[in-house]
Amino acid sequence: MKKILAATLALSLAACAPANTSVPEAAAPAPAATTMTTTVATTRSTALNPVGEYEFATQVNGEAVTGTIEITGTPGAYGGRIVTLKFPEFTVRSASAAGQELTVVAETPNGNVTFRMMFTGDTFTGGWTLGGDTGAITGRRTH
Template identity: 80%
Template sequence: MKTILAATLALGLAACATANTGTPAPETTATTMTTTVATTPSAALNPVGAYEFATQVGGQDVTGTMEITGTPGAYTGRLVTNHFPEFPVRSASAAGQEMTVVAETPNGNVTFRLTFTGNAFTGGWTQGGDSGAITGRRTR
C-alpha cells in the first residue's frame, strides 16, 4: 500500500513540476509488486487411529502398536509391545500437530508426547524417572 501511495505521489509531483516549468515531464512508470504468503494453520490431529512405534526401554529395543478410539475428551485404546503385556490407553489429546497419550502400566502411567509431520512422528516418553525417545508413524 505504501508503495502505491509513493508511486502516486511521485507521479503527482512530476505532473506538478511539468505544470510549473512548461516542459514535459519524463515518463514515469511505477511498478508495484506484492507477495502474499498464505499461512493456513494445520488442522489439529484427530488421535483416533492406529500407530506403530520404536523406542528403547532399559537399553532394550522395543517396538509396538498403539490404537486409540473414542471421542474428544473420552479417548481410550491399547498399547501392545514386543516386550511387555498390553497396556490400556487412559487418555489422548491433540493440539495442532502434537499429541499426548497416557497409558496405564503396573509401574505407573507412561506419557507419550508425539510431534507429527504428515503421518510420521518423533517424540519421547516418560514414566517416573525414566524416559526415552520414540519414533513411528500413523498406519490408519
C-alpha cells in the same frame, strides 16, 4: 565532411535536450499510495484426529521395543491400548491433539507413561516419560 558531422551531432543533441519554456514548473504530484501484500506460508492448522493405529519404535533400559498404539473413542473420551512384545498391554487413559502434536497417556504397573508425538504427514518423532525415565520414539500412523 567534419562540418556536416558536427552540425548533425549538434542538431541531435539539441533535439534531445529539454525545451526551455518560461512557464513555471508545476510541483511534482504526490507519490501514489502503495499497497503491500505479504504472503505467509502456513501449516495445517487443524488438530490431528487421535483415533487410529500407530506403529512405534523406542528403547527402554537399552533394549529396542516396538509396538502399536491403538486410540479409540470420541473427543473428551478417548481410550485404547498399547501393545508390545516386551511388556503387558497398557490401557490408554487419554489422548489429545494440539495442531500436529499428539499426547497419549497410558497406565502401566509403574505409573502413567506419557507419549508426545509430533507429526509430519503420517510419520512422527517424539518421546515418552515414565516417572524419571525418558526415551525417544519414532513411528507412523497405519490407520
